[in-house]
Amino acid sequence: MAERPTRTDLVFLRRRVKPQVAVPDVPATPAPAPAPVSAPVSVARPAPAPEARVGDPGRASSGLSLGGPRSSTPPAASSASGATGPTRPARPARPSRPAPFPAPDVTDVRELSRDQPVVRLSPRRSAIGTLVVTGGVHAVWESTELVDGAAFSTGQRMGDVVTTSGNRPLVAFDGDEVLVTLRHVRELRRALVVAGDGAWLEVELPGDRRLSVDPAEPGERVALAMLVVDGLLELRRVTLPDTLTPPLVHQRFGYSIPERPGDSAPNGR
16 A cells, blocks of 8 residues: 655644564574374263252252251161160050959849849940839948948938039938939949848839849848949849948948048947
8 A cells, every 4th residue: 555645734734653663583483393193081070969859868968958967877787786775665564354254134133032143234224324222221332432431211321422423422312212323333333232121122223124132031131232343233132140230331341431520320230
């Protein structure tokens, strides 16, 4: 490209000419020889960490752990070290209660005698209504809480009265009748109704079922013993000497009647 001539008539338009700098000659250097071709080097990349899965204890989790850090090494087997962890002692087996001995049902028996002294009520008959005993002059009871008491046809009383959850006496006299509340029979452990001299005992059960207790021989008194076994009421005819006073009757059958203020019993028998 040709260089433009410099105008001398327009001084203010004169452009500045950059002076030329001489560049010394540099001797050319020979090009480096190409490197010998060698086998390609394989660079191994680290394997990616396995993805953690929920419920896999063998994989590490990169998320939030609320259970604290986990040890990456599995616990040593107890058999390798020979040490065993504490073992919980086995709970002793609860002894099984013996089943009640076989006894006739009240539907098959009309009379309790010396030869047939015992009957057992069915679960339904043992838990419904009220058992009524007529001919008794002395009643004794004991609850499952070992509360003992006694009552007499004369209105006298000894010991404690057992009141059921229905606010009724468990065993009590109503005139000349002894009433046993069968609805709460599981609160009763045992009871005893003693007849008068030479008297019969009549037992009335719900459903118009009646049962008589034969009188005793001369010199004896008959009594009706009641026992509750696994919610079943058992009735048994027993006899005792007619010379026993009420405290001796209690002692003979193992009743522990506490002394309370105002307690009294008929004189003699």
